[in-house]
Amino acid sequence: MSGFDTIVHLVYLACAVCFVIGLHQMNAPATARQGNRISAAGMAVAILTTAIVLGHNRSVSLGAVVALVIGAFAGGTAGLIAARRVKMTAMPQLVSLFNAVGGGAAALIALGDRAASTQAAVTGALDVAIGALTFTGSLVASGKLAGRIPGRPLTVPFGRQISAALAVLAIAFGAWFTAEPNRWLLTGVAVAALAAGVLLTLPIGGADMPVVISLLNACTGTAVAMAGFVLESTPLIIAGGLVGAAGAILTKLMADAMNRPIGAIVAGGYGTGDAVTVGAGTTSAPVREITADDAAIQLAYAGKVVIVPGYGLAAAQAQHEAVALAEALAERGVEVTYAIHPVAGRMPGHMNVLLAEANAPYPQLRDLEESNPEFARTDVVLVVGANDVTNPAARRPGNPVSGMPILDVDKARSVIVLKRSLGHGYAGIDNELYTDPRTAMLFADAKAGLASLLSGLHAYAR
Amino acid sequence: MSPLLLADLTVFTLALLVGFEVISKVPATLHTPLMSGANAIHGVVIVGVMLLAASVSGIGGDVLLAVAAFCAAMNVAGGYVVTDRMLAMFRSRS
Numbered sequence: 001m002s003g004f005d006t007i008v009h010l011v012y013l014a015c016a017v018c019f020v021i022g023l024h025q026m027n028a029p030a031t032a033r034q035g036n037r038i039s040a041a042g043m044a045v046a047i048l049t050t051a052i053v054l055g056h057n058r059s060v061s062l063g064a065v066v067a068l069v070i071g072a073f074a075g076g077t078a079g080l081i082a083a084r085r086v087k088m089t090a091m092p093q094l095v096s097l098f099n100a101v102g103g104g105a106a107a108l109i110a111l112g113d114r115a116a117s118t119q120a121a122v123t124g125a126l127d128v129a130i131g132a133l134t135f136t137g138s139l140v141a142s143g144k145l146a147g148r149i150p151g152r153p154l155t156v157p158f159g160r161q162i163s164a165a166l167a168v169l170a171i172a173f174g175a176w177f178t179a180e181p182n183r184w185l186l187t188g189v190a191v192a193a194l195a196a197g198v199l200l201t202l203p204i205g206g207a208d209m210p211v212v213i214s215l216l217n218a219c220t221g222t223a224v225a226m227a228g229f230v231l232e233s234t235p236l237i238i239a240g241g242l243v244g245a246a247g248a249i250l251t252k253l254m255a256d257a258m259n260r261p262i263g264a265i266v267a268g269g270y271g272t273g274d275a276v277t278v279g280a281g282t283t284s285a286p287v288r289e290i291t292a293d294d295a296a297i298q299l300a301y302a303g304k305v306v307i308v309p310g311y312g313l314a315a316a317q318a319q320h321e322a323v324a325l326a327e328a329l330a331e332r333g334v335e336v337t338y339a340i341h342p343v344a345g346r347m348p349g350h351m352n353v354l355l356a357e358a359n360a361p362y363p364q365l366r367d368l369e370e371s372n373p374e375f376a377r378t379d380v381v382l383v384v385g386a387n388d389v390t391n392p393a394a395r396r397p398g399n400p401v402s403g404m405p406i407l408d409v410d411k412a413r414s415v416i417v418l419k420r421s422l423g424h425g426y427a428g429i430d431n432e433l434y435t436d437p438r439t440a441m442l443f444a445d446a447k448a449g450l451a452s453l454l455s456g457l458h459a460y461a462r
Numbered sequence: 463m464s465p466l467l468l469a470d471l472t473v474f475t476l477a478l479l480v481g482f483e484v485i486s487k488v489p490a491t492l493h494t495p496l497m498s499g500a501n502a503i504h505g506v507v508i509v510g511v512m513l514l515a516a517s518v519s520g521i522g523g524d525v526l527l528a529v530a531a532f533c534a535a536m537n538v539a540g541g542y543v544v545t546d547r548m549l550a551m552f553r554s555r556s
Contacts, residue, residue, distance in 0.1 A: 023496075033552075067524040067528040071530065083543035227507060235506055245478050249486055250493060352490070
C-alpha cells in the first residue's frame with residue numbers, strides 16, 4: 001500500500017469515527033445538533049478526500065466528471081430546497097423520499113460497476129435487489145404519507161402471489177448472475193425488485209407507516225453497505241452498517257409499540273389509512289359531555305395537567321394551539337407535561353418534533369415509560385386526538401389492542417377527551433376510556449377545540 | 463471467500479453492533495431526527511458514486527452516473543440540512 005493510499009484510508013477511518021460520534025451525541029437533545037454537525041463534517045471530508053483520490057489516480061474520463069458534477073449539483077440543490085421548505089408535518093414523506101434516492105443510488109452503483117466480478121457478485125446482486133426494492137417502496141410510502149396515493153391498504157389482485165413470484169425471479173436472476181456475471185442478469189434483478197417494492201408497499205395501511213419507513217431505512221443502510229462491498233469502500237460499509245442498525249432498532253420499537261408482528265405489518269391490509277375517525281362507535285354505554293368553558297375551568301384549577309397528543313392533533317396541525325394552552329396553564333402555576341406514545345405520529349418521534357416546532361420545551365416531552373407513573377398524581381389528563389393508545393381494554397386479553405403498551409390515562413383523577421366524535425381508531429373497537437365515569441368528552445376538531453379551551457381559560461379563570 | 467471479503471464482512475458486522483449499542487441509547491424524543499440523521503449518513507453513498515466514475519464508460523455509463531449522483535447528492539445534502547433544522551427547534555425552555 002502506497003503512502004497516499006494509507007493516508008486516504010486513515011482519513012476515511014476518521015470520517016467513520018465522526019459518524020459514530022455524531023450518532024452517539026444524539027442521545028440527548030442538548031448535544032444532538034452538535035452531533036449532527038460532526039457527522040456532516042465527517043461527510044464533507046469523505047467527499048473531499050474521494051475527489052482528491054479521483055484527481056490523483058487520473059482514472060476518470062472528462063465525460064464522467066461532467067456527468068458527476070451536473071448530477072450532484074442538481075441533486076444537491078433539489079435536496080437543499082426540499083429540506084429548507086418542508087413543513088414539520090410533512091417530515092415523514094421527505095425523510096422517506098431521501099431514503100428512496102439513497103437506495104436508488106446504491107442500486108445504481110452495482111448496476112454501473114463493471115468490476116462487479118464473481119468476487120463481488122453476491123453482494124452486487126444483493127445491493128441491486130435491496131436498493132431497487134427500497135427505491136420504489138420508499139417512493140410509494142412517501143406518496144402515501146403525502147396523500148398523493150391513498151393511505152388505505154390498496155390491494156392488487158393476486159398481489160401477494162405476484163410479489164412472491166417476483167422475489168423468486170429476483171433470486172433466480174441473482175443466483176444466475178453469481179455463476180455468470182452478465183449485466184443483463186443484474187438488470188433483471190433490478191426490474192423484479194422495483195416491481196416488488198411497489199406491490200409490497202401498496203397494501204400497507206397508513207397506521208403502519210412508522211414501522212414501514214423504519215424498515216425501509218434499515219434496507220437502505222444494508223444496500224449502501226453492499227455497495228461498499230462491491231467497491232471495496234470501508235466508509236460505505238461502516239455507514240451502511242450503522243444505518244442498518246438504526247433502522248432495525250426503530251422498526252422493532254415501533255412494532256412493539258403497536259403490539260403487531262413485523263411480518264403481519266409487511267403482509268399489509270391492516271388499518272384504514274388517513275381517516276382519523278373511522279365510522280361511528282357502537283357503544284351503548286353513556287358518555288359524559290363537557291363544554292369547552294367547563295373544561296377550561298377544570299384545567300385552570302388543576303395542580304398537574306398531562307396533555308396526550310395523538311395523530312388527530314398532528315392531522316389538524318394543532319400543535320401551536322396545544323402549546324399555547326400549555327403555556328397559559330403554566331403561567332397560572334399549573335404543572336404541565338406531554339405524554340407521547342411512540343406511535344403518536346406518522347414516523348418514530350414525529351410528535352416530539354411537531355411540539356418542539358411549536359416551542360414546547362423538551363423537558364416537558366415525556367415518553368411512555370416516564371409518563372405512566374405520573375398519571376396517578378395527575379389532576380386532569382387532556383387527550384387530544386388520541387384513541388387506541390389510551391384504551392384500557394389493552395390490559396385484557398382477547399381484543400384487537402390486547403397487549404399493546406398504552407398510556408395509563410385512566411389512572412388520573414379526571415380525563416378530558418378532545419375528539420371529533422366517538423368514532424373508532426385503527427383497531428376498530430370502542431375505547432372504554434370514553435365511558436369511564438371520570439372521563440368527559442369535548443367533541444370538537446383538535447385545533448378549534450384547543451383554541452376554545454384557551455379562550456375559555458382567559459374568560460373565566462382570572 | 464477472499465481475505466479482503468472476510469475483512470469487509472468483519473467491519474460490517476462490527477459496525478452493525480456499534481450501531482445497535484449507540485442507537486439504543488437515543489431517547490424517543492429524538493427518534494425523528496435520529497432517523498433523518500441516519501438517513502443523511504447513508505448519503506455516504508455519494509462517495510461510492512464518485513468511485514464508480516472511474517469504472518463507467520460510454521454515454522450510457524455517464525447517464526447512469528449522473529442519475530446516481532443526483533440521487534446521492536439529494537440524499538446527503540437534504541438529509542443533513544433537514545436534521546439540523548429539526549434539532550435547532552429542541553430547546554430546554556421556551
